[in-house]
Amino acid sequence: MKLLTWNINHRTFNRKIPYHMANAIASLTPDVIVLTEYVPSSAHQRFIEQLYSYGFTHHVMSKRVLKENQVFIAANTTLE
Numbered sequence: 001m002k003l004l005t006w007n008i009n010h011r012t013f014n015r016k017i018p019y020h021m022a023n024a025i026a027s028l029t030p031d032v033i034v035l036t037e038y039v040p041s042s043a044h045q046r047f048i049e050q051l052y053s054y055g056f057t058h059h060v061m062s063k064r065v066l067k068e069n070q071v072f073i074a075a076n077t078t079l080e
Helices: 021-027 044-053
Strands: 003-007 032-038 058-061 070-075
Parallel strands (some): 003 032
Antiparallel strands (some): 058 070
């Protein structure tokens, strides 16, 4: 199993996820992705769809709390 972790440094701000980010992640061929300091923005749904197109069909995110960041996990297999 190949695990990729990335602190994307959103801190607590709603920052747009760059369009090329899903492609960059997929190019490293991980099985599981863990993004820390993640704050979902208006591009969140598009990002999930892009990841899905690369085979990351499952995802979970820590509970959204105002003025805090989250952890986002995506995988090519079921997450529990």
